[in-house]
Amino acid sequence: MNILLTNDDGIHAPGIRALYNVLQEAGHNLWLIAPDRERSAASHSLTIRNEIRVNKIGEQEYAVSGTPVDCVVIALQKLITKPVDLVISGINAGQNMGEDIHYSGTVAAAKEAAFFGFKAIAISINSYRDQIFETAAVWMKQFLDKDIISVIEGPTVLNINIPNLPHAGVRGVRLTRTGHRKYYNFIRVTSEDESGFSYQIGGDNPVWDEHKGTDAEAIAEGYISITPLGFEMTKADVFPQILEWIEDQALLSI
Numbered sequence: 001m002n003i004l005l006t007n008d009d010g011i012h013a014p015g016i017r018a019l020y021n022v023l024q025e026a027g028h029n030l031w032l033i034a035p036d037r038e039r040s041a042a043s044h045s046l047t048i049r050n051e052i053r054v055n056k057i058g059e060q061e062y063a064v065s066g067t068p069v070d071c072v073v074i075a076l077q078k079l080i081t082k083p084v085d086l087v088i089s090g091i092n093a094g095q096n097m098g099e100d101i102h103y104s105g106t107v108a109a110a111k112e113a114a115f116f117g118f119k120a121i122a123i124s125i126n127s128y129r130d131q132i133f134e135t136a137a138v139w140m141k142q143f144l145d146k147d148i149i150s151v152i153e154g155p156t157v158l159n160i161n162i163p164n165l166p167h168a169g170v171r172g173v174r175l176t177r178t179g180h181r182k183y184y185n186f187i188r189v190t191s192e193d194e195s196g197f198s199y200q201i202g203g204d205n206p207v208w209d210e211h212k213g214t215d216a217e218a219i220a221e222g223y224i225s226i227t228p229l230g231f232e233m234t235k236a237d238v239f240p241q242i243l244e245w246i247e248d249q250a251l252l253s254i
Contacts, residue, residue: 008105015091018133036063042105068109087113090123098181127164136162179214
């Protein structure tokens with residue numbers, strides 16, 4: 001299978017390297033095109049006014065000075081000339097569940113591939129430290145062996161989160177919906193003077209909503225979470241009340 005690998009942790013990150021090694025050993029034809037440094041929380045940002053540098057660092061391996069989305073664009077528009085069967089973004093060092101999917105460069109890279117019409121998967125592991133990347137990499141290989149791409153239809157991303165456990169400790173796979181999380185102490189002031197202050201965004205570990213059927217519940221119980229993400233932004237269920245307001249206010253023909 002022809003597979004593009006990318007991420008937001010950087011091209012030398014252990015997560016993407018673990019995935020590369022397992023999939024290469026399995027016989028897949030891989031392109032590794034990723035940021036030249038960590039670009040976590042880059043979301044869906046594009047570099048539009050500054051030049052982006054692409055350096056070839058190995059056979060079908062390129063380090064890009066831009067964002068994860070920049071990497072996908074340059075990969076699919078210039079660097080790869082063969083048909084691409086699948087784009088995999090990850091393995092991310094830390095979960096991408098709940099609202100975090102909106103900040104994640106990992107998920108955004110997969111979304112950009114889906115926008116181009118390619119099948120795409122984002123894969124993350126549920127720990128910020130001491131990650132067992134081998135577990136996630138082997139599970140991703142198994143999913144490919146079992147033809148996971150056959151269930152990806154239309155502009156959809158499969159967002160996969162893996163519990164940070166040894167392979168034998170994973171209890172199974174659940175189809176989930178996106179849950180919710182809260183961060184407390186979201187900012188940390190690092191210095192302050194009369195003219196202003198400096199701060200960092202980080203905060204405590206998130207508190208997860210583990211309601212039934214959510215990604216967080218699955219991970220908490222030792223299961224892999226697979227959440228299909230779509231991109232229809234229109235909230236059609238509120239059409240009636242907004243239309244009623246438009247009609248009441250005689251705004252249909254001003």
